[in-house]
Amino acid sequence: MTTHYLVLSALLFVIGGVGVLVRRNAIVVFMCVELMLNACNLAFVTFARQNGNLDGQVIAFFVMIVAAAEVVIGLAIIVTIFRTRRSASVDDVNLLKY
Amino acid sequence: MNGTIPAPTIEYALLAPMLVVFGAAIIGVLVEAFAPRYLRSAIHKPLTLLTLAGAFVITIWQARTGIPTTPSAMGAVAVDGPALFIWGTILVLAFVSVLLINDEGHFVASAAAVPGSAEEERALTEGATHTEVYPLVLFAVGGMLLFPAANDLLAMFVALEVMSLPLYLLCGLARRRRLLSQEAAVKYFLLGAFSSAFFLYGTALLYGYAGSVDLAKINTALGSVGGQDTLLYIGVAMLGVGLLFKIGAAPFQAWKPDVYQGSPTPITALMASGTLVAAFGALLRVFWVALGGLEWSWTPIMWGVAILTMVVGAILAITQTDIKRMLAYSSIAHGGFLLIGVVALGNNQQQNASALSALLFYLVAYGFTTVGAFAVVTTVRDAGGEAWHLSRWAGLGKRRPLVAVVFSLFLLAFAGIPLTSGFFGKYAVFQAAVAAGATPLVVVGVVSSAIAAFFYVRVIVLMFFSDPAADGPSVVIPGGTWAVGAVAVLATVVLGVFPQPVLDLAHTAAQSLFVR
Numbered sequence: 029m030t031t032h033y034l035v036l037s038a039l040l041f042v043i044g045g046v047g048v049l050v051r052r053n054a055i056v057v058f059m060c061v062e063l064m065l066n067a068c069n070l071a072f073v074t075f076a077r078q079n080g081n082l083d084g085q086v087i088a089f090f091v092m093i094v095a096a097a098e099v100v101i102g103l104a105i106i107v108t109i110f111r112t113r114r115s116a117s118v119d120d121v122n123l124l125k126y
Numbered sequence: 127m128n129g130t131i132p133a134p135t136i137e138y139a140l141l142a143p144m145l146v147v148f149g150a151a152i153i154g155v156l157v158e159a160f161a162p163r164y165l166r167s168a169i170h171k172p173l174t175l176l177t178l179a180g181a182f183v184i185t186i187w188q189a190r191t192g193i194p195t196t197p198s199a200m201g202a203v204a205v206d207g208p209a210l211f212i213w214g215t216i217l218v219l220a221f222v223s224v225l226l227i228n229d230e231g232h233f234v235a236s237a238a239a240v241p242g243s244a245e246e247e248r249a250l251t252e253g254a255t256h257t258e259v260y261p262l263v264l265f266a267v268g269g270m271l272l273f274p275a276a277n278d279l280l281a282m283f284v285a286l287e288v289m290s291l292p293l294y295l296l297c298g299l300a301r302r303r304r305l306l307s308q309e310a311a312v313k314y315f316l317l318g319a320f321s322s323a324f325f326l327y328g329t330a331l332l333y334g335y336a337g338s339v340d341l342a343k344i345n346t347a348l349g350s351v352g353g354q355d356t357l358l359y360i361g362v363a364m365l366g367v368g369l370l371f372k373i374g375a376a377p378f379q380a381w382k383p384d385v386y387q388g389s390p391t392p393i394t395a396l397m398a399s400g401t402l403v404a405a406f407g408a409l410l411r412v413f414w415v416a417l418g419g420l421e422w423s424w425t426p427i428m429w430g431v432a433i434l435t436m437v438v439g440a441i442l443a444i445t446q447t448d449i450k451r452m453l454a455y456s457s458i459a460h461g462g463f464l465l466i467g468v469v470a471l472g473n474n475q476q477q478n479a480s481a482l483s484a485l486l487f488y489l490v491a492y493g494f495t496t497v498g499a500f501a502v503v504t505t506v507r508d509a510g511g512e513a514w515h516l517s518r519w520a521g522l523g524k525r526r527p528l529v530a531v532v533f534s535l536f537l538l539a540f541a542g543i544p545l546t547s548g549f550f551g552k553y554a555v556f557q558a559a560v561a562a563g564a565t566p567l568v569v570v571g572v573v574s575s576a577i578a579a580f581f582y583v584r585v586i587v588l589m590f591f592s593d594p595a596a597d598g599p600s601v602v603i604p605g606g607t608w609a610v611g612a613v614a615v616l617a618t619v620v621l622g623v624f625p626q627p628v629l630d631l632a633h634t635a636a637q638s639l640f641v642r
Contacts, residue, residue, distance in 0.1 A: 034334075037330075041323075041327055044323070045320075045323075048316070048320050054312060054316065057316055058316065058319070061316070061319045061320055061323055064320075064323035064326075064327070065323055065326060067327065068323065068326040068327045068329075068330050071327065071330035071331070071334065072330050072333065074334075075330060075333050075334035078334065079333075079334070079337040081337065081338075083333065083337075083338060083339060084330075084333055087280050087329075087333070087339065090280060090283075090284060091283075091326065094283070094284060094287045097287065097291060098287065098291065098319055101291050101294055101295055101315065102294075102315055102316075102319065104295070105294060105295070105298055105308070105311045105312055105315050106312065108237065108238070108298060108308055108311075109308045109309070109311075109312050111240050112240055112241055112304070112305060112308055113305075118312070118316070121308075121309040121312050121313065123305060123306055123309055124306055124309055124310065124313070124383075124384040124387055124388055125384070
């Protein structure tokens with residue numbers, strides 16, 4: 029019964045996606061993106077089981093490494109902007125528009 | 127499964143351009159770690175330029191010794207005609223962009239220091255500079271090389287990230303207007319990470335559908351797997367979102383003006399040329415190789431996206447008062463023109479090859495012109511940095527005629543006026559689209575070109591026919607920028623007057639289409 033896992037993965041992805049759209053704090057937005065990547069991992073592993081090959085499990089490792097690299101860069105950028113503006117709210121970065 | 131794992135074979139010679147670039151990037155990191163500060167810049171500049179030139183020479187040599195007809199590296203990378211052409215284009219454009227990066231004063235003294243703080247003051251007086259820019263650029267270029275050559279979706283995802291992550295950082299390193307620069311980095315990063323999550327979930331769904339992430343195997347599965355269409359269609363849509371975001375196609379274009387405006391201008395030049403070329407290569411490979419059998423399903427959507435992109439790009443560009451934002455919207459509109467070529471997938475190989483060669487030519491022509499245009503933007507400066515507001519450009523033609531003439535040439539090339547490279551690029555793409563029966567799309571393309579021509583001409587009129595302000599901006603042209611301008615002018619004029627050699631080259635590269 030892999031369907032349950034796929035439903036869970038889709039739910040996690042949607043929660044992450046909605047979080048990116050509605051949350052204000054850049055760190056929380058970024059955590060939601062990470063949640064989406066983990067939803068992808070769950071889907072990959074489930075499909076690996078369903079398809080009967082190991083590709084999906086190997087891909088999950090690649091995704092974890094990429095996500096780790098993304099965390100390093102993301103936190104660096106968010107910390108920089110926090111130090112400049114004393115705020116990590118995505119609503120405050122509003123100088124560039126129109 | 128009997129417990130033995132066959133050793134994979136890697137064709138190192140075929141992957142050499144990428145390996146050289148990545149190797150040099152790692153050496154660059156070591157230089158950052160071990161070389162004394164006063165030596166770093168002197169090591170990085172020649173190292174980066176020689177690496178890009180060397181990788182270009184290897185690419186040419188590969189193209190001359192014969193193009194492989196099967197994917198390399200266990201099917202993960204396809205070094206085929208279009209890939210080699212795109213590699214050559216990206217390497218030349220990156221070389222030119224690095225010449226622009228080499229000039230002083232574009233990058234922050236210390237990115238960790240808060241703007242206006244004593245710490246920043248100290249870094250400035252010490253003459254510190256972020257030489258990390260060079261390895262980051264090389265990593266980004268390496269990702270750009272892998273992205274259009276990736277033959278499975280996993281390699282493509284990794285390439286997407288290797289290309290994007292250094293660019294996120296580079297966006298935030300502008301010396302002037304640091305708040306804008308940091309804001310551009312945050313926006314690009316959050317939206318880019320969001321879109322790559324979509325790309326990845328799309329990959330997962332296609333893997334669930336086809337049982338493989340290999341592009342050719344997905345295409346085979348299109349004909350044989352039944353009853354799982356939901357997985358397939360949602361997967362294709364999400365994959366498309368990820369790729370169209372990188373191109374900046376509407377409705378995923380919102381990041382582009384902000385990021386192009388806030389980033390250091392040499393990095394904008396690299397993004398506007400190299401990233402666009404790489405992303406179009408990847409988009410073509412995914413939609414033509416993996417989803418070619420699904421053409422009837424995605425073509426109508428792509429029509430809509432192309433129309434929306436052209437119209438949004440052209441119309442919003444009119445309202446801009448900032449030169450970099452205007453060029454960003456122009457880049458969005460050009461993305462739309464290029465999407466016309468993606469839709470021009472016909473039903474025979476000859477037609478597809480001519481559409482592909484038209485796209486490749488367009489990418490070369492647009493890449494050079496756009497690097498040149500951003501190079502000109504770096505030269506017009508106020509006391510507080512580059513003069514971005516259009517009103518500051520008034521009367522530039524009277525004060526510095528040469529700069530204004532060069533910039534006008536680039537704008538005319540963007541508009542697609544005959545005798546510039548932009549004309550033949552547009553002509554080739556539109557012709558291929560008409561041959562494939564996409565005439566309504568071409569009509570929209572021509573109309574939005576006309577709208578776009580309005581604001582290009584408006585800038586030219588502003589430069590030549592209005593009086594310069596008394597406190598107008600100064601024009602400073604460092605050596606590297608001179609070279610970039612000269613190369614871009616040469617490319618724009620030569621491709622506009624004698625396009626045939628490059629057209630022939632693009633045609634040869636496109637002849638056998640993508641390998642499967």
